[in-house]
Structure formats: C-alpha cells, structure tokens
Amino acid sequence: MTGNVWVLAEHWRGRLSDLTLEALALGRELASGFGSPLEAVLLGGPALATGLGAADKVLSVDHPSLAEPNPEAYCRALAALIKARQPAVVLVPLSNVSADVIGLLPARLGAALLNFCRDARVVDGKLEARCLLYGGKLETTVTVAAAPALVGLLPGSRPAAATGGSPAVEAVTADLPAEGRVRFEEYLDPAPGDVDVTQQAVLVSVGRGIQTQDNIALAEDLAAALGGVVSASRPVIDQGWLPLTRQVGKSGATVKPKLYFAAGISGAPEHVEGMKGAELIIAVNTDPGAPIFGVAHYGIVADALEVLPALTDAVKARKG
Amino acid sequence: MNVLVLMKMVPDIVEELEIGADGRSLDLDAVRPIVSERDDHALEQALLLKERAGATVTVVALEAPEVDEVLFTALAKGADRAVKVTGVEPAPPTAAAAAVLAAVLPKVPNLMPVDLVLAGCQAIDDLDGVLAPSLAERLGVPYLGIVTGITVEAAGAGGTASVLKEFAGGTRGRYTVCLPAVLGVQAAEKPPRYVPVAKVRAAMKARTLEEIPAGDGGAAQLVEVAAMTKPEAAGKAEMLEGDPGAVAAKLVEILAARGLA
Ligand SMILES: Cc1cc2nc3c(=O)[nH]c(=O)nc-3n(C[C@H](O)[C@H](O)[C@H](O)COP(=O)(O)OP(=O)(O)OC[C@H]3O[C@@H](n4cnc5c(N)ncnc54)[C@H](O)[C@@H]3O)c2cc1C
Ligand SMILES: Nc1ncnc2c1ncn2[C@@H]1O[C@H](COP(=O)(O)O)[C@@H](O)[C@H]1O
Numbered sequence: 146m147t148g149n150v151w152v153l154a155e156h157w158r159g160r161l162s163d164l165t166l167e168a169l170a171l172g173r174e175l176a177s178g179f180g181s182p183l184e185a186v187l188l189g190g191p192a193l194a195t196g197l198g199a200a201d202k203v204l205s206v207d208h209p210s211l212a213e214p215n216p217e218a219y220c221r222a223l224a225a226l227i228k229a230r231q232p233a234v235v236l237v238p239l240s241n242v243s244a245d246v247i248g249l250l251p252a253r254l255g256a257a258l259l260n261f262c263r264d265a266r267v268v269d270g271k272l273e274a275r276c277l278l279y280g281g282k283l284e285t286t287v288t289v290a291a292a293p294a295l296v297g298l299l300p301g302s303r304p305a306a307a308t309g310g311s312p313a314v315e316a317v318t319a320d321l322p323a324e325g326r327v328r329f330e331e332y333l334d335p336a337p338g339d340v341d342v343t344q345q346a347v348l349v350s351v352g353r354g355i356q357t358q359d360n361i362a363l364a365e366d367l368a369a370a371l372g373g374v375v376s377a378s379r380p381v382i383d384q385g386w387l388p389l390t391r392q393v394g395k396s397g398a399t400v401k402p403k404l405y406f407a408a409g410i411s412g413a414p415e416h417v418e419g420m421k422g423a424e425l426i427i428a429v430n431t432d433p434g435a436p437i438f439g440v441a442h443y444g445i446v447a448d449a450l451e452v453l454p455a456l457t458d459a460v461k462a463r464k465g
Numbered sequence: 466m467n468v469l470v471l472m473k474m475v476p477d478i479v480e481e482l483e484i485g486a487d488g489r490s491l492d493l494d495a496v497r498p499i500v501s502e503r504d505d506h507a508l509e510q511a512l513l514l515k516e517r518a519g520a521t522v523t524v525v526a527l528e529a530p531e532v533d534e535v536l537f538t539a540l541a542k543g544a545d546r547a548v549k550v551t552g553v554e555p556a557p558p559t560a561a562a563a564a565v566l567a568a569v570l571p572k573v574p575n576l577m578p579v580d581l582v583l584a585g586c587q588a589i590d591d592l593d594g595v596l597a598p599s600l601a602e603r604l605g606v607p608y609l610g611i612v613t614g615i616t617v618e619a620a621g622a623g624g625t626a627s628v629l630k631e632f633a634g635g636t637r638g639r640y641t642v643c644l645p646a647v648l649g650v651q652a653a654e655k656p657p658r659y660v661p662v663a664k665v666r667a668a669m670k671a672r673t674l675e676e677i678p679a680g681d682g683g684a685a686q687l688v689e690v691a692a693m694t695k696p697e698a699a700g701k702a703e704m705l706e707g708d709p710g711a712v713a714a715k716l717v718e719i720l721a722a723r724g725l726a
Contacts, residue, residue, distance in 0.1 A: 157632060214638065216598075217607055241632050244587075245610040248598030248649075251560065257687035258593045263696075277696065280478045280589050283491065284696040287592065288689050326607035326643040330627075335635035347725065371726060383506070383652045389635045396611070396631045396651070404725050411478070413589075425723060427716065428702065434481055436696070443719060444702030445712050455709035459717045460726045 148233030150176040154187040155238045164238035166305035169199040178267025198310025216245030217327040222319040224253045239297040247297045257289045260297035280413040281436035300418040339390040346403045347373025354409015358386040363453040370460040394419035408449035412437025466520040466620040467579040468511045474498040474529040475590040500535045503585025509653035527553045541668040548675045563599035586649030601647035610649030
C-alpha cells in the first residue's frame with residue numbers, strides 16, 4: 146500500500162477539534178511507516194490552516210456549503226479529492242461532526258473502512274488497526290492492504306500534536322452545487338439555568354444501572370454529602386430522568402473533576418471520552434467485565450444501590 | 466407519508482461476551498439478542514411523526530434470532546406493517562446488509578416510494594457501522610446521522626424535513642434535508658413508549674409479518690479480521706472487596722487522603 150497519509154481537519158463554530166490534533170500525531174507515525182508525507186484536508190474554514198502545522202501540507206477546500214458540518218458537501222468534496230490523489234490512508238476523527246462523512250465515504254468510493262479505531266500502525270506495508278466493538282467490551286485487530294483505507298479514529302489514541310509551525314497550504318477547488326440536499330441552518334444551544342457539570346469538583350454520575358428515576362436520589366444524597374452534583378450517561382438522559390445539561394460524553398460534556406464516581410455505567414467509548422481526564426475515577430458496577438474498570442482508578446463489583454447509601458453514610462459519619 | 470424504520474438485533478452487552486473458537490469473532494450462540502437501543506428511538510420518532518401528521522410506518526428487519534418478537538412489538542406500539550427479509554447470512558456486515566436492503570425494498574409490494582427511512586444510528590456490534598449512510602448512497606438519497614428530532618415540512622417529491630443533529634455539550638444543529646432521505650436516529654424527541662406484553666401477544670395473534678426473500682446483495686469484504694480480544698486496559702482499576710459497609714469505609718479513607726471527604 147502506498148500513498149500519502151491524510152487527516153480530515155475537523156472543525157465547527159470556527160474551532161479545530163482536539164481530536165484533529167490527536168489524529169495528526171497518529172498520522173505522523175503512519176506517514177513515517179509508509180515513508181510518505183502527512184497532509185491535512187481542511188474542508189471550509191480556510192483560516193484554520195494555521196493551526197495545522199503538524200502536517201507537511203494543508204489541502205484547503207473552500208465553499209460556502211462547507212462552512213459548518215455538512216455530511217453531503219463534505220463527502221462530495223472529500224471523495225473527489227481522494228479519487229484524484231489516491232492517498233494510502235485517510236484518518237477521520239470520529240466525532241459527531243465527522244461520523245456522518247465516514248459513513249458515506251465507503252459506499253461512495255468502494256473503499257475499506259476501519260471504524261471505531263483506537264490505535265493503528267503500518268506492518269509490512271499494510272495498515273493494521275485495533276478497533277473497539279460491543280461498547281468497548283471487545284477489540285478486533287484488522288488489517289487492510291488496499292488503498293485508500295478510511296479510518297474512523299476514536300479519541301485517546303495519541304497525545305495531541307503541537308499546533309505550531311506554518312504548513313504549506315494548497316488551495317483546491319470543489320465542484321459543489323450552490324444548494325445541496327442537506328443544508329445547515331443554525332446551531333441551537335441548550336437552555337442555560339442548570340448547573341454546569343464541567344465546573345464541578347465532584348461528580349456522582351449515574352448510568353442505566355441505576356434502574357429507576359427514583360433511585361437517582363441515592364446519587365443526589367452522596368453528591369450532597371461530598372459537595373458535588375449528579376451527572377449521567379446517555380440512557381439516563383434519553384429516559385428524561387435528568388436534563389441534557391447533565392450528560393457526560395461524546396454528545397454531552399467533557400469533564401475533568403477531582404472525583405468522578407461512576408455508578409452503574411458500563412464505560413462505552415462514547416462515555417469514556419467525556420470523563421477519562423478526571424483526577425480520580427471510582428466505578429461501581431455489577432459486571433466484573435465492564436470496560437469502566439479499565440479507566441477507573443478504583444473499582445467495586447457490587448450493586449450501586451447498596452454502595453451509594455453506604456458511602457453516603459460513611460462520608461457523613463466522617464464529617465460528623 | 467411513508468416512513469420505514471430499520472431494526473436490528475444486537476448482543477446484549479450487559480451479558481458476558483465470549484470469543485468464538487476461531488479467535489476472530491463473537492460466539493453468537495452465547496449471546497442474548499436484543500433490539501439495538503437506538504432502533505427503539507427510531508421507531509418512537511416514526512410513531513411521533515405518524516401521530517402529528519399521519520404516516521404509514523413500516524418496520525423492516527433482516528431475519529435474525531428473536532427478531533419476530535421485536536417486529537410484533539413494533540406493530541403493538543403502532544407500526545402499520547412489519548417486513549422480515551429472509552434468507553440472509555447470519556449477522557451480515559453492514560455494507561452487505563445495505564446491499565441486501567437496497568435490492569429488496571423495491572420488491573416489497575406497495576412499499577415504495579418512501580419519504581423517510583429511519584435507522585438507529587450506530588449499532589454496537591460492527592466494525593463499520595455504516596448501514597444507514599450506505600443505504601442512502603445506494604438509494605441515491607441524502608443522509609444525516611446522530612439525529613435527535615425531525616419535523617416534516619412537506620412530504621412527497623420535492624418535500625423537506627427540518628432535522629436536528631446532535632453535536633457536543635448539548636448543542637444541536639438544525640438542518641433542512643430534502644426528501645426522500647435516510648436519517649440515523651440517535652434519540653427520539655421523547656423516550657420510547659412502553660407496550661404491555663399482553664398487547665404484544667395480541668399482535669402476535671392478530672397480525673402477520675410480511676416475509677420477503679433476499680436477492681443477491683453481496684458486497685466485497687475489504688478488511689481482514691486478524692483477531693478478537695478483550696481490550697487491554699490502559700490502566701487497571703484497583704478492585705476493592707467486601708460488603709458495602711467495608712467498601713464504603715475504604716472509599717472514605719481514599720477520599721479523605723485527597724481532601725475530598
Ligand atoms: C454518536 C453517539 C454519541 C453518544 N454520546 C454519548 C454521550 O455523550 N454520553 C454517554 O454516556 N453515552 C453516549 N453514547 C452512548 C454510549 O454508546 C452508550 O450506549 C452509553 O454510554 C451507555 O450508558 P450506560 O453505561 O449507562 O448503560 P449500559 O451500557 O447499559 O450499562 C449499564 C451498566 O450498569 C451495570 N449495572 C446494572 N445494574 C447495576 C447495579 N445495580 N449496580 C451497579 N451496576 C449495575 C451493568 O453491568 C452495565 O455495565 C453515544 C453513542 C453514540 C452512537
Ligand atoms: N441487519 C439489519 N436489518 C435491519 N436493519 C439494520 C440491519 N443492520 C443495521 N440496520 C439498521 O441500521 C442501523 C445502524 O446499524 P449499523 O450500521 O450496523 O451500526 C441499525 O440501528 C438499524 O436501524
């Protein structure tokens with residue numbers, strides 16, 4: 146497999162994502178493996194090229210329909226570029242901004258996709274990737290020999306690359322219709338008013354294992370005893386048991402509290418990316434195989450409905 | 466308005482997952498199949514559209530263990546038709562499933578044209594997870610994923626929908642999408658409705674699943690799976706043992722040492 150290594154530079158609201166910089170760091174290793182240059186592909190947001198100094202070159206495609214995330218326009222622009230230039234590997238940050246385009250490209254190009262990738266390397270001229278499945282419970286090692294290989298990259302593969310340097314920028318034109326079939330209209334922000342979970346020192350976070358809305362009171366009690374608040378994984382929010390502002394993870398908040406207490410949360414990759422930076426992570430789960438125990442510092446295989454009140458009592462007793 | 470909802474069975478990951486004898490795949494005999502969580506949201510969103518503006522809701526699934534009950538449950542919840550595609554290889558990769566569906570949907574009597582195809586966004590069980598966008602490409606219609614709300618502005622040819630797509634931190638983007646379209650639903654506007662078992666049983670007696678054989682779909686497999694393993698953890702938690710009281714006492718010490726309790 147030969148060709149350049151590309152990273153899709155992902156951005157929304159005028160900011161490059163952190164995951165783009167992680168992808169550039171991994172991309173640099175792959176580029177060395179293939180002995181080829183590392184290039185960033187910037188769709189829309191031409192001014193952001195200055196933040197992509199970790200790449201040897203930036204291919205900058207600009208068009209009004211690329212200003213904010215638009216899977217149809219992204220796919221059309223990127224597919225044309227891939228066909229014309231035949232890169233070996235295209236690393237796409239797997240966030241809500243880019244997940245749609247990585248979904249569309251394989252069918253459009255007839256190309257191989259390695260999705261949910263946590264790590265990759267070049268072995269004997271082939272790309273080998275490790276990909277997470279089943280909510281992070283299992284992992285597969287997969288190889289692909291045919292270029293272009295599309296890779297959907299999870300957060301956490303590498304520390305972010307530096308933003309310095311001044312990359313060469315090549316402006317590339319895109320053949321896009323003035324008005325596509327998918328049109329970005331506006332951003333809608335959540336109503337303010339609730340607590341900001343990103344600003345808390347202590348989060349007691351509940352997942353589906355909390356079982357009922359009433360049981361959330363057990364987490365509220367512990368949070369109150371520790372001077373923190375309750376946050377949650379997606380299923381709890383989707384059930385309407387807590388407001389969207391309390392969601393931690395890919396679609397929710399990225400939090401870095403002093404203590405993250407995870408009760409009945411399995412530790413799916415989409416959740417972990419939002420809380421892995423916490424200083425101290427304690428997890429309670431009835432399943433000894435739950436992936437959360439791979440990120441937690443302390444783990445307890447037990448019923449959260451028993452541990453939560455016991456810990457609340459113990460904290461209160463200590464505080465007197 | 467015609468709305469299709471695609472439903473898929475996935476292993477319940479709360480159970481222990483066993484790696485198969487080949488060392489490269491899940492032991493499918495040892496799993497408990499459940500419907501993919503997001504498909505319940507896709508169905509709920511379709512039923513909400515039906516309640517608001519009227520629609521024929523058809524659920525479609527490829528044959529899989531225990532899928533019949535899921536389809537009858539959908540009928541009991543308010544879906545109008547349920548189609549089961551038979552003669553498919555077990556647990557096909559999503560690119561292959563997309564090929565099968567694209568080929569078979571036009572053959573289902575009185576089904577096409579559709580205004581919306583709703584899929585769940587990202588099932589947990591595959592390497593690629595691109596059924597919905599692949600199907601959109603094969604049908605030649607637009608796709609938007611990670612959707613959390615749909616308002617159909619005008620159905621039929623030339624119609625549009627206003628669609629909410631989730632980003633991060635609770636922020637959503639509003640998009641105009643031309644119909645027909647395939648949308649990957651992340652969460653419905655309301656939690657999925659519950660239906661009592663008695664109603665599902667009644668549906669099993671009174672309603673039928675429309676069965677249609679799959680033609681040759683087929684999609685080349687470009688990726689080679691070398692191994693399946695339990696992921697090695699970056700760090701491994703120190704496990705605390707004992708009854709809840711003993712565990713709580715240890716936790717308080719750990720918290721106190723850090724000034725947290
Ligand atoms: C595009 C996309 C974006 C997403 N964004 C997010 C996001 O922002 N945040 C997020 O959290 N998820 C997100 N998800 C969903 C994510 O993939 C998982 O489905 C979700 O994190 C699972 O939540 P959970 O751990 O609470 O539930 P489950 O995975 O169902 O886990 C429940 C856990 O509780 C345990 N349990 C059960 N009973 C008990 C008990 N009595 N005591 C202790 N433990 C018990 C079980 O063993 C299990 O491990 C996203 C998914 C997608 C596709
Ligand atoms: N075998 C299948 N039968 C019916 N629908 C499917 C099938 N595979 C995937 N889907 C639909 O596509 C969605 C996304 O699946 P996937 O692409 O496998 O992540 C699922 O939630 C279903 O709505």
